[in-house]
Amino acid sequence: MTPIRPDWPAPARVRALSTTRAGGLSEAPYAGLNLATHVGDDPARVARNRALLRAQAGLPEEPLWLEQVHGCVVADDTAAPGCRADAAVSLRPGRVCAVLTADCLPLLLCDREGTRVAAVHAGWRGLADGVIERAVATLAIAPARLLAWLGPAIGPDAFEVGPEVRERFVDLDPAAATAFRRGRDDRWLADLFVLARQRLVGAGVTAVYGGDLCTHIDPQRFFSYRRDGVTGRQASLIWLDPTAAAPTGDPEHV
Numbered sequence: 001m002t003p004i005r006p007d008w009p010a011p012a013r014v015r016a017l018s019t020t021r022a023g024g025l026s027e028a029p030y031a032g033l034n035l036a037t038h039v040g041d042d043p044a045r046v047a048r049n050r051a052l053l054r055a056q057a058g059l060p061e062e063p064l065w066l067e068q069v070h071g072c073v074v075a076d077d078t079a080a081p082g083c084r085a086d087a088a089v090s091l092r093p094g095r096v097c098a099v100l101t102a103d104c105l106p107l108l109l110c111d112r113e114g115t116r117v118a119a120v121h122a123g124w125r126g127l128a129d130g131v132i133e134r135a136v137a138t139l140a141i142a143p144a145r146l147l148a149w150l151g152p153a154i155g156p157d158a159f160e161v162g163p164e165v166r167e168r169f170v171d172l173d174p175a176a177a178t179a180f181r182r183g184r185d186d187r188w189l190a191d192l193f194v195l196a197r198q199r200l201v202g203a204g205v206t207a208v209y210g211g212d213l214c215t216h217i218d219p220q221r222f223f224s225y226r227r228d229g230v231t232g233r234q235a236s237l238i239w240l241d242p243t244a245a246a247p248t249g250d251p252e253h254v
Helices: 043-057 124-129 131-139 163-172 174-179 192-202
Strands: 014-018 087-090 097-101 105-111 117-122 146-150 180-182 188-190 207-210 234-240
Touching: 014 105, 087 097, 087 131, 097 105, 105 131, 105 192, 105 234, 117 124, 117 131, 117 234, 124 131, 124 163, 124 192, 131 192, 146 192, 163 174, 163 188, 174 180, 174 192, 192 207
Parallel strands: 097 117, 146 207
Antiparallel strands: 014 234, 087 117, 097 234, 105 117, 105 146, 180 188
């Protein structure tokens, strides 16, 4: 397994990574480290892939795997595995928040003190419906104290959408027009990274990192639904290290 580590100034207590497809036991078209149970892969192979992830990444417990539905429900520390949600927030050390993607944007959040974390599955529908804003609000801390990292997603040269998608975002915020450029015929090329940055800034989160890895153009490292159709999913995970000392003082809550 060769994970990607976020390049951001998170406190040492915050642990985070995004997996690639390298390693694992799944066979084509899911080769190799497919972590999703809903895409048609052999469940036994997925279970073994998840066990490999937990062992090799040193996860303190099994991640909170969600049933993602392109919505804006946020799971908290009371949620059970398999709950229907597209983001997870935790204040408990050892709780591993995780989202699965294969072109949609995985977004990780933490506060500067290392007291809370979140993982967000942000496709265009979730972005438009406010999944980022909902996750930021659920973290219940001043947004200026948050750091955000944008993980691997389909890039702006490959994500073609219809005019109704552009209209949806521009109706919400005219500045969103800068995230679209004309494609073929009446189609548009959309930049999920720009759209996410705009929504984060609008929610008060200005410390934003990442946003430079395209899943579509890199078949050796990433699964991509738009590229391959039937394919696996990579995961982006974040948690508070339960062996690290808790921060002193009280962060600025909202």
